[in-house]
Amino acid sequence: MVTEREVEAIGQTLVDSGQPLQARFRALFTLRGLGGPDAIAWISRAFGDDSALLKHELAYCLGQMQDPRAIPVLVDVLRDTRQEPMVRHEAGEALGAIGNPEVLELLKQYSADPVVEVAETCQLAVQRLEWLQQHPGELAASGPYLSVDPAPPAEEGDVGRLREVLLDEARPLFDRYRAMFALRNAGGEEAALALAEGLRCGSALFRHEVGYVLGQLQHEAAVPQLAAALAQRAESPMVRHECAEALGAIARPACLAALRAHAADPERVVRESCEVALDMYEYERGPAFQYADGLERLRPPP
Template sequence: MVTEQEVEAIGQTLGDPQQPLQARFRALFTLRGLGGPDAIAWISRAFSDDSALLKHELAYCLGQMQDRRAIPVLVDVLRDTHQEPMVRHEAGEALGAIGDPEVLEILKQYSTDPVVEVAETCQLAVCRLQWLQQHSGEPAAAGPYLSVDPAPPAKEHDVGRLREALLDEALPLFDRYRAMFALRDAGGEEAALALAEGLHCGSALFRHEIGYVLGQLQHEAAVPQLAAALAQRTENPMVRHECAEALGAIARPTCLAALRAHVADPERVVRESCEVALDMYEYETGPAFQYADGLEQVRSPSS
């Protein structure tokens, strides 16, 4: 059983800017796993931080928790034009992930936001909520991943056809996302290479999501394309950040040089993503039982 004092200690780590970013991330994902109103409160307080990367992950975790008690803070973040676009985008995506139709109108309102990443995210979230309403009587499909995705996977299973849909910029974005998640679920080298092609087309939001999905898939075939996108200084930092995290998740020796080359990148979100990705690499290649080890750190602080 987790005590209130333990949750507070983990929350204090998350909210302490003097702590290494890696430790704060591990605390965040621990709180996500614990859930409940106290965890939501601690995560919500951290939106005052000055790290766009951390705030992006706060919103992501609140969406993945699918607890409607997080809706008010996510709406506030979406509305706050002083927040970085990648943070507002993730708040919109999180509202879609929670899946409560009460946020449909606010998402529709921000579907025409002047920041294109925010607008596209809210459009996708509206489509997801409408899809959920239309399929409310159907059993949820059990996929190989535990994430709550911004679009359900397409029912098509042919990798070639899914690749065509993924790369077809004439298709609605929601349909391309469905192809993206179906390719991820299909797995294997052919699917990884098809997804990697998506790093060269579509909007920054689309390419950002491609990076995220390749991190979930964890196939080494995508490493050259991810490393090239990370190294491209003219690429949107949102995309470069997600490519860095994907390389950390894939955790092959070929990923290390790319990540180490950008730990001093001029873009803060990129260099911070490389720091976190190197920590993820260490976890993936080490003996630790779980990445979200905040509770373990609280109970055995000397370990």
């Protein structure tokens, strides 16, 4: 059983800007796992931070929790044009992930946002909510990954045909996302290489999502493409950040070299992503039971 005092201690770590970023990330994912109104309240408090990376992950976690009590703060973040585009984008995606139709009209409004990443995200969130309405009782997130995705995986199982849809920029973005998550669920080298091709096409939002999916898939075949995208200074920071985190999750020696090479990157969100990814790398290569270890850090070993 988790006590209120323990939740408070984990929350204090999250909101303390003096703490190492990796410790704050571990606290965040611990709160995500705990859930409930107190966890949501602590996560919501951290949106006043000056790290776009941390705020992006706050919104992501609130969406994954799928608790309607997080809707008001996510709406505020989406509406706040002072927030960085990658933070507003993630708030829109989180509102779609929660799946409550009460935000449908708001998401339609922001589907015309002047920031393209926000507009495209809200368009996808609208389509996800409409898909849920058209398929009542069906699980929108399926397969081996415990994540709530911005689009349900396509029913198609052929990797070659899925690749064609993924890379066809004339196709609706929602269809390409469905192909993306179907490829992730298919797994294996062929799917990883097909996804890695997506790092070279589409919008920044699309490439960002490809990086995220490759991190979930954790196949080393994609390492060269992820490292190349991370090294590309002309690439969008939100794409480079996701490539860094994917390399941390894949956790092969080549990933370590790429992450260390950009640990002092002039782009803050990339630099911080490498810092967090190096911590993820150590977790993936080490003996720890779980990454979200906020409770273990509070409780002495028996």
